[in-house]
Amino acid sequence: MTTVLAALDGNVADMGKAIAFGVGVGLGAVGAGIGIGNIFGSMIQAVARQPELRGELTGIQWLGFALTEAVVFYALLGGLLAYVLV
């Protein structure tokens, strides 16, 4: 908010950084969102077809979930680094 307001004083660089941060994290979230949806969709299909495998699949499911979800945080860290350092 303050950075967007700062642009009115001609401080366009701050606003650009804020927008870049938001767009970067947003794009990272899009990818991870598709991936997590995919994982849980596949899990539902797998359990529907072979319910007896549920116990074995749950561990793999959460591993995949955490690995995919971490992508957002790499985007977040990259965005923060760009925001602070550039």
Add this chain to the structure above:
Amino acid sequence: MNALFGAMNVVLAATEDFEPQKEFELPAWVSIHIGPLDMSINKAVVYLLVGAAVTCILGIWIMRFGLSLRPNRRQTIGEALYDLIYGQIAESSLPSKGLALWFPYVAALFLFIWILNLIGFIPLPISDEHVHIAGVELPTWGVYAATANLSVTLALALITFIATHFEGIRFNGPVRYFKSWVPQGAPGPLLVLIVPLEVISQFMRLISLSVRLFANMLAGHMLILVMIGLIFIFESYALIVIAVPVATAVYIFEVAIVVTIQAFVFALLSAIYIGGAIEPEH
């Protein structure tokens, strides 16, 4: 309703310099400097000590009072925890010759990170800010997770990293172990590209392992702080209707799911890395 807002006005006046980012600042409480090393005791160190103590007490409470054939509630909890760590984490990822050796490490890692994450969401009177009640200076009740600090998670990841390569060399010998990094049957020119990538990926594990836990906990705490902070930034009580339920939902999501999943994944990936080094594929 007006009385409520009046009471909140008093609270707001008392905390008009509300700075949520202070949760992540770590001023030294007991300054200890050994040469160039800064070993000062700060909030994160206190949280680590509390976490270690709780983990030890939990282990002793569960397993050191004798096991019976007709399990009581305490033993059922212990067996469920053991079953989760042994069945879901250790058994499938550690080879049989390293299982007995590295199961305690993986179990301790899971319990320690889980407890650290969990006490990070329980308000404790360990904080830098103080309130004066009847002339006595007391620390405010704050939340802070030691795992929301990159140094802590990086140290944990370093232990796994060193253990991985130590065990790889010990079980296979240095030549066979480092040969296993080179894929078999790849054409010569490609190896120039593949081998550096393989070496880099070993170090990327260190980064991904530590940053995953750190960023997850940091983002969870920041989300709650930002939601509550919106009320103070815009100075509008109408936002309570939106901000407090959303913050509560995030809190429940973090405590119910993220806390356990992150500890689980950290322990599981550690087990997979160590298991992969003990018994390389090639």
